[in-house]
Amino acid sequence: MRWYWIDKFIEFESGRYAKAVKCISLAEEHLHDHFSFYPMIPNSLVIEGMAQTGGLLISEHNQFSEKVVLAKIPKARFYCDAVPGDTLIYTTTIEYIKEEGAMVSATSYKGDILHAEAEIVFAHLNDSRLGTLFEPETFLRMMRMLGAFDVGHAADGSRLVPPPRLLNAVKSAQNDGQGK
Amino acid sequence: MPTKDEVFDKIRTALVDALGVDEEDITPEATLVGDLGAESIDFLDIVFRLEKAFDIKIPRGELFPEDILTDSKYVRDGKVTETGLSELRKRMPFANLDDFSKNPLVQDFGNLLKVADMCRFVESKVGVTD
Numbered sequence: 001m002r003w004y005w006i007d008k009f010i011e012f013e014s015g016r017y018a019k020a021v022k023c024i025s026l027a028e029e030h031l032h033d034h035f036s037f038y039p040m041i042p043n044s045l046v047i048e049g050m051a052q053t054g055g056l057l058i059s060e061h062n063q064f065s066e067k068v069v070l071a072k073i074p075k076a077r078f079y080c081d082a083v084p085g086d087t088l089i090y091t092t093t094i095e096y097i098k099e100e101g102a103m104v105s106a107t108s109y110k111g112d113i114l115h116a117e118a119e120i121v122f123a124h125l126n127d128s129r130l131g132t133l134f135e136p137e138t139f140l141r142m143m144r145m146l147g148a149f150d151v152g153h154a155a156d157g158s159r160l161v162p163p164p165r166l167l168n169a170v171k172s173a174q175n176d177g178q179g180k
Numbered sequence: 181m182p183t184k185d186e187v188f189d190k191i192r193t194a195l196v197d198a199l200g201v202d203e204e205d206i207t208p209e210a211t212l213v214g215d216l217g218a219e220s221i222d223f224l225d226i227v228f229r230l231e232k233a234f235d236i237k238i239p240r241g242e243l244f245p246e247d248i249l250t251d252s253k254y255v256r257d258g259k260v261t262e263t264g265l266s267e268l269r270k271r272m273p274f275a276n277l278d279d280f281s282k283n284p285l286v287q288d289f290g291n292l293l294k295v296a297d298m299c300r301f302v303e304s305k306v307g308v309t310d
Contacts, residue, residue, distance in 0.1 A: 071221045101224045121225050
């Protein structure tokens with residue numbers, strides 16, 4: 001199983017907000033282990049999906065130069081269950097970005113029904129031991145796979161493109177690989 | 181200009197939201213770390229909520245000057261030196277450092293800040309009426 005808890009971005013405005021879709025399928029293994037014969041998506045994985053939506057939004061704003069990790073959830077409220085066949089829309093809006101970290105407010109909607117809402121705080125880490133989790137190509141692949149560059153735009157309305165810093169880092173890693 | 185009571189009420193709301201504690205736990209003498217269970221990441225959250233509630237800017241290290249604790253100029257053998265204490269007094273005029281100064285262990289610094297200190301800090305930034 002891969003640790004992706006959103007399926008794609010449908011809106012992405014750099015430095016402001018991002019909207020992502022999560023389609024719930026009965027084929028997902030974990031649904032059968034949470035409550036017997038009641039395959040609802042665990043609330044913790046909804047929070048993880050909202051954190052992935054918000055975390056990539058924060059990372060993109062920082063040009064992927066910070067190690068953005070989920071640090072705290074001051075608030076999380078769930079109003080109903082989400083089950084196979086449901087499509088959840090996660091919207092995360094940046095509340096603040098500081099040198100030490102950032103916070104987003106998040107909602108999950110099932111159609112026009114509010115399913116959940118949360119506040120999520122991220123920390124910016126300097127720990128070099130986390131290096132392999134934050135390779136530039138991982139971010140680039142993830143952002144492309146989730147369609148962020150297909151739907152995203154910058155604050156001035158221009159199309160969202162991968163930051164040059166990220167492209168250069170990927171290029172340099174590829175050149176290093178070929179040189180070995 | 182808010183009153184002292186209004187400042188306290190807004191700070192109490194910010195702490196309840198950031199720390200998930202009950203309103204009655206927020207007393208002027210409560211320490212943020214020891215009594216209210218604040219951890220380092222909570223200070224980021226608290227600062228943001230104070231900025232929003234009072235429409236002010238709080239630069240990093242102004243409320244909680246942790247940089248002093250990692251500066252070898254101010255710390256020796258796990259204790260804040262006299263120079264460090266004097267720097268802390270300068271940077272934290274809103275806090276009472278008397279007890280901490282008796283045995284200024286770096287590890288105890290986190291438990292220094294009380295709700296009343298935070299009120300004085302905000303009052304100094306926004307100005308208050310009685």
